[in-house]
Amino acid sequence: MPFYLEIIVSISLLIGSAFLLIGSYGLVRLPDIYMRLHSPTKASTLGITGILVASMIFQSHLKGFLSIQELLITLFLLITAPVAANMIAKTALHHRAKPLERTQNQELIDVIRDREPPRSPHDPS
Template structure:
């Protein structure tokens, strides 16, 4: 394997590992669910992307052609992580999970919980 590929893979793995470590630390350290959503959706997504890019480069070199499995996993992760975080936040709002005093935007929580849908009601045919 050429030395420049080893350097690129090592940098990608180290960067991804650092983001994963920061995301894991944030998940443990942040005090409430609304703040904890930022760690897995931002830092951990970037971290796993770095690891998968390193894997894609390594596998592409071994096979001799572009390995797209890792690219597809990365795209799936980048699409689903924000959707999952949104669903977790909506569930926490629905169950009226109390934030800590430092959480910003608390005055909006009741408004968000009690708002009505803007879609017209469904009319059967």
């Protein structure tokens, strides 16, 4: 393997590992569910992406052609992580999980929780 590819793979692994470490620390350290959503959805997604990019470069060099399995996994994670975070936030709202006292705009939580669902344009009522 050429030295420049080893450098690229190593840097990508280090960046990905740093983001995963920060995301894991945030998941343990942040105090409530609404803040904890940011660690797995932002930092950890970037960390996994860095590691999968390193794997894609390494496997592409070994096989001699572009390895797309890692690219597909990365795209899947980048698409599904925000959706999963949205569902977790909606579940926390539904179960009335309390935010911290110092959280700003807490009155919006009640507004969001108690709002009416949108009506269909074909609804007769």
